[in-house]
Amino acid sequence: MTTAAPPEATERLRAAGLRVTVQRVAVLEALAVHPHASADTVFSSLRETLSGLALPTVHGILGDLTGAGIVRRVSLPDAGSALYEVQDEFDNHHHLQCVECGRVEDVACATGEAPCLHPSHDHGMRIIEASVTYRAICSDCERNK
Numbered sequence: 001m002t003t004a005a006p007p008e009a010t011e012r013l014r015a016a017g018l019r020v021t022v023q024r025v026a027v028l029e030a031l032a033v034h035p036h037a038s039a040d041t042v043f044s045s046l047r048e049t050l051s052g053l054a055l056p057t058v059h060g061i062l063g064d065l066t067g068a069g070i071v072r073r074v075s076l077p078d079a080g081s082a083l084y085e086v087q088d089e090f091d092n093h094h095h096l097q098c099v100e101c102g103r104v105e106d107v108a109c110a111t112g113e114a115p116c117l118h119p120s121h122d123h124g125m126r127i128i129e130a131s132v133t134y135r136a137i138c139s140d141c142e143r144n145k
């Protein structure tokens with residue numbers, strides 16, 4: 001018997017028009033606890049509590065949630081696989097990523113609206129957003145150098 005889901009994840013699913021399932025709620029909650037998690041990380045954090053959960057199912061759920069706009073897929077240059085986080089509307093935040101250990105932190109956009117950077121030449125395309133990743137070295141890695 002699973003414990004009742006806190007209303008938040010359930011409400012997010014309903015608001016997005018998705019059927020509420022135990023597995024979807026669990027994936028959303030795992031992402032709330034571990035932002036910027038890969039499908040593997042989500043899977044390993046849930047496999048003990050959700051018996052019968054398989055990695056392809058996690059990929060499928062992440063795809064559904066991303067498609068519905070309640071999860072954001074983040075591709076970072078130094079991450080081995082795509083990372084996921086719960087998305088609150090379109091907040092246009094950016095990421096700081098340690099190039100040594102891969103630690104990822106959110107940073108608010110300096111201008112607060114997308115696109116926050118404009119190219120010198122747009123080649124006739126309408127710019128939607130600038131995907132900004134600050135590549136950095138965290139203080140732990142700096143210390144261990």
Ligand SMILES: [Zn+2]
Pocket residue numbers: 098099100101102103137138139140141142
């Ligand atoms: Zn680091």
Ligand SMILES: [Zn+2]
Pocket residue numbers: 035036085093094095105106
């Ligand atoms: Zn983020």
Ligand SMILES: [Zn+2]
Pocket residue numbers: 094108109110111112116117132
């Ligand atoms: Zn920005």
